Amino acid sequence: MNDFVDGIKFIGDNSGLLWHLTIKHLELTGAAVGIALLIALPIGIWLGHLHRGSFVAISISNVGRALPTLALISFGVAILGIGFLNSMIALVILAVPPVLTNAYVAVEGVDRDAVEAAEGMGMTPLEVLLRVELPLALPLIFAGIRIAVVFVIATATIASVAGGTGLGDIIVDQATYRLPGVIGASICVAVLALLAQLLFALLQRAITPRGLRVQKVRPGRPESAAAVPVITN
Amino acid sequence: MLRRQSRKRDINVKQGTLRIGLAILAALALAVGLAACGSSNNKNSGTSSSAAGASTSASSTPAGQPGTGKPAVTLGDKNFTEQFILGQLYRQALEAKGYAVRLKDNIGSTEIADKALRSGQIDLYPEYIGIFNTAVAGDTKAYGTVQQAYAAGRAYAERHGFTLLPLTPFTDVDALAVKPAYAQKNNLTSVADLAKIRGLRLGAPPEFRKRETGLVGLARVYGIRDVSFSPLTIGLQYQALDSGKIDTADVFTTDGQLQGGRYTVLRDPKNVFGFQNVTPVVSSRVLTAEGPEFQATIDAVSQKLTTEAMQRMNAAVAIDKQSPAAVARSYLQANGLL
Amino acid sequence: MSGVLLAPLAAAPVIPDFGRGSTCIRDNKLFCWDWVQSNWGGTLRPALIQHIELTLIAVVVGFAISFVLALAAYRWSRLEPPVGIVAGILYTIPSLALFQLLVPVTGLSRTSAEIALVSYTILILFSNILEGLRNVPADVRDAAEGMGLTRWQTLWRVELPMALPTIVAGLRIAVVTVVSLATVAVFIVNEGLGAPIYAGLQNAFKTELIAAGALTVALALFADGALVLLQRVLTPWARTARS
Incomplete structure (x- = not known):
């Protein structure tokens, strides 16, 4: 237990360093998630809108989950060398699957009756997408983004084996910071991930249309819900 | 997924398959238990936990x-x-x-x-x-x-x-190595020569930062203070040197990579590395x-x-x-x- | 103790020929089969076996804990929020941090690794088991009770079998997640496929990184496929109903 007390002391004594590393950690996270969104959202939403490519859209998250983060980052070192770029590319690869799968499941699962009603009113496909499907799909899409953010915050820690990137720098450098430093930084990373989780959960709630709030959001077909419960975690 | 199947026959079928499932789970648990015991026995009898080891029991x-x-x-x-x-x-x-x-x-x-x-x-x-x-x-x-x-x-x-x-x-002393071209350009033969370089990019294992046989000693003995330090997992220094991410790397004099003249090792006349x-x-x-x-x-x-x-x-x-x-x-x- | 400071050198040692690596290996090309062949038995296979052990223990223990918790929460629904919150917090803590946070408690040991891995399975398994049970239609439950089954019998003979697809879906995610995260355990115990990955990182040796990384992915996908098959065997009615 002493180690934990020392770890908390370390946080107090090194707040400047921890703050600096937290910012670097968030910069890396933001860059990786931002790029992942640019790639994954259009593809996922478009496939969901077309009701096509369910196999790809669903299995990409299974494969993505299977990719060992440590191997991905290490491999990036062998190809791209150490540093920000390598870490960021590895993190983008890891952030794309949950965003893409959720966007797909969210749009694909929008109630067909609502879509047909909109079409009956004479909306073009683009209008259906923008005015009906996206608003209804938003909470679930957002859940995917939340998962990606939390996942990337966690994985950015491991990226420290491949050059300075954030709070993981302390965790992999027990030699310099000793166990209290490692414990202190671990506590900080855990708190950071939990805060992100909480913040995004609140945001998600705020953007969920009132009518959808009471019942738990669940995509159309039960099979896909079962295959991707990660969307509701 | 959830069809209405309340007829008795269906329930019996499921019960049968559930039994099989439980049996499989039980067998799995048993296998795992054995594996766990096996591995702890290994440890007691003293064989290696190393992945690389061809162990002699x-x-x-x-x-x-x-x-x-x-x-x-x-x-x-x-x-x-x-x-x-x-x-x-x-x-x-x-x-x-x-x-x-x-x-x-x-x-x-x-x-x-x-x-x-x-x-x-x-x-x-x-x-x-x-x-x-x-x-x-x-x-x-x-x-x-x-x-x-x-x-x-x-x-x-x-x-x-x-x-x-x-x-x-x-x-096997620590040493600072540079690429031969860099040594020539900056006229480097000894660690002392590094003191004149502004913003020296130095890559080393993280612990180098706080060690006397590291940055502390380099600053105290040679006056090398203007350093931008990259903490690197040991082994990655050579790659970082090759890719130009750093100017000089902390290496070990017995490193196999130093054979063949691809790197210049700087002398340590004041014996900081001991x-x-x-x-x-x-x-x-x-x-x-x-x-x-x-x-x-x-x-x-x-x-x-x-x-x-x-x-x-x-x-x-x-x-x-x-x-x-x-x-x-x-x-x-x-x-x-x- | 001995008064000698330096070990006296009786005679110059014999330096044997350790063998040269192939050109592919010496040049650190993208992938060298010969390395995989000559290091399969000594490095990769033992690491794979350790990895399977790490994963199986974590999933079986995690399943046992989640199963009990989910049954309790199914019976007393007030239990769900606290269990869900704790499991959610554990799930959110980054793996590298959680492994390190356990070191003061359980040391640099396999136990630390297993505790962390188990804690990642609980949110997934607990929610899926509970969800599966809750999705059983009320009239099915009523029919079972109408047939005179006790509450316990209804659970074992009706509700759990019907929840099986959702439970297996949770197991699939848990297994795949644990296989991937177990590589990070190398920072506290040098076991499993994380060991060759870390060793490959230390030498920036591409073949070892690719081989060990690919084995990890293959193991995850294989386990996932095996669970799909298991589910087909266990729930034949699901297939007939679909067709």
């Missing part, structure tokens, strides 16, 4: 060996190539004499290995005498000879319940319990470790990607230690 060695019946020892090694080889050398030599050895590979830097030794998680590990004095004993004095450094380390160790066994002939012959650090209690043959076995290995031998073994692992276990085995065999 202690129980298979003939009776009448000096190590037979002695308590098992846990040998640690630090986090780079030379240490993996040293770990295998000492382990295989001890096992050949009947000692039960459990190898904890790749445990981390000196600071972590030292903590593991003090807390009894390991009983011995190979350490470099200069690093022992500075990083473990906190002694920053510059010693004129390796004997003086060893005597100082030994005195500290004895006060703290460990023993430093005799040193190896080879020494003497780095290897001494196995052993818990004194364990040393007594294992008896005199234990130390004799270790010493017999240590005295065969010359600088050339160590460089060749490091190259075999780092460049030719032979396994540390195999390299150690052929070296011990060639020298009659197995």
Whole structure:
């Protein structure tokens, strides 16, 4: 237990360093998630809108989950060398699957009756997408983004084996910071991930249309819900 | 998924399949239990937990060996190539004499290995005498000879319940290496020449930052202060040098990569990096319990470790990607230690 | 102890030929089969077996804990929020941090690794088991009770079998997650496929990184496929109903 007390002391004594590393950690996270969104959202939403490519859209998250983060980052070192770029590319690869799968499941699962009603009113496909499907799909899409953010915050820690990137720098450098430093930084990373989780959960709630709030959001077909419960975690 | 199937027959079918499922789960659990027990037994009988180890089980060695019946020892090694080889050398030599050895590979830097030794998680590990004095004993004095450094380390160790066994002939000091072109451009031959470079980009293992045989000593002795430091996992310095991410890297003089002239090693005229012959650090209690043959076995290995031998073994692992276990085995065999 | 400081060198040691690596290996090309072949038995296979052990223990223990918790929460629904929150917090803590936070408690040991891995399975398994049970239609439950089954019998003979697809879906995610995260355990115990990955990182040796990384992915996908098959065997009615 002493180690934990020392770890908390370390946080107090090194707040400047921890703050600096937290910012670097968030910069890396933001860059990786931002790029992942640019790639994954259009593809996922478009496939969901077309009701096509369910196999790809669903299995990409299974494969993505299977990719060992440590191997991905290490491999990036062998190809791209150490540093920000390598870490960021590895993190983008890891952030794309949950965003893409959720966007797909969210749009694909929008109630067909609502879509047909909109079409009956004479909306073009683009209008259906923008005015009906996206608003209804938003909470679930957002859940995917939340998962990606939390996942990337966690994985950015491991990226420290491949050059300075954030709070993981302390965790992999027990030699310099000793166990209290490692414990202190671990506590900080855990708190950071939990805060992100909480913040995004609140945001998600705020953007969920009132009518959808009471019942738990669940995509159309039960099979896909079962295959991707990660969307509701 | 959830169809309305409340007829009795369906329920019976499901019950049957559920039984099969439970049976499979139970079998799985049993298998796992056995695997878990098996692995813990392995540890008790002293075989390695190392992935790289082709293990010689202690129980298979003939009776009448000096190590037979002695308590098992846990040998640690630090986090780079030379240490993996040293770990295998000492382990295989001890096992050949009947000692039960459990190898904890790749445990981390000196600071972590030292903590593991003090807390009894390991009983011995190979350490470099200069690093022992500075990083473990906190002694920053510059010693004129390796004997003086060893005597100082030994005195500290004895006060703290460990023993430093005799040193190896080879020494593996830290050194700063640069690309030959960079050395030529900036007219570098010695570490002292680096003081004039502004914003020197230096890559090294993280612990280098706080060590006397690292940035602290470089600043104090050579006045090298304008440094942008990149903490790197050991082994990645060469790659960082090659890709131009850093100007100079902390390397080890026995590194296999230094053969072939791809890098220029800067001289250390004021001896900041000290003497780095290897001494196995052993818990004194364990040393007594294992008896005199234990130390004799270790010493017999240590005295065969010359600088050339160590460089060749490091190259075999780092460049030719032979396994540390195999390299150690052929070296011990060639020298009659197995 | 001995008075000698330097081990005396009786005679120059014999340096044997350790063998040269192939050109592919020495040049650190993208992938060298010969390395995989000569290191399969010594490095990769033992690491794979350790990895399977790490994963199986974590998933079986995690399943046992989640199963009990989910049954309790199914019976007393007030239990769900606290269990869900704790499991959610554990799930959110980054793996590298959680492994390190356990070191002061359980040391640099396999136990630390297993505790962390188990804690990642609980949120997934607990929510899926509970969800599966809750999705059983009320009239099915009523029919079972109408047939005179006790509450316990209804659970074992009706509700759990019907929840099986959702439970297996949770197991699939848990297994795949644990296989991937177990590589990070290398920072506290040098076991499993994380060991060759870390070793490959230390030498920037591409073949070892690719081989060990690919084995990890293959193991995850294989386990996932095996669970799909298991589910087909266990729930034949699901297939007939679909067709």
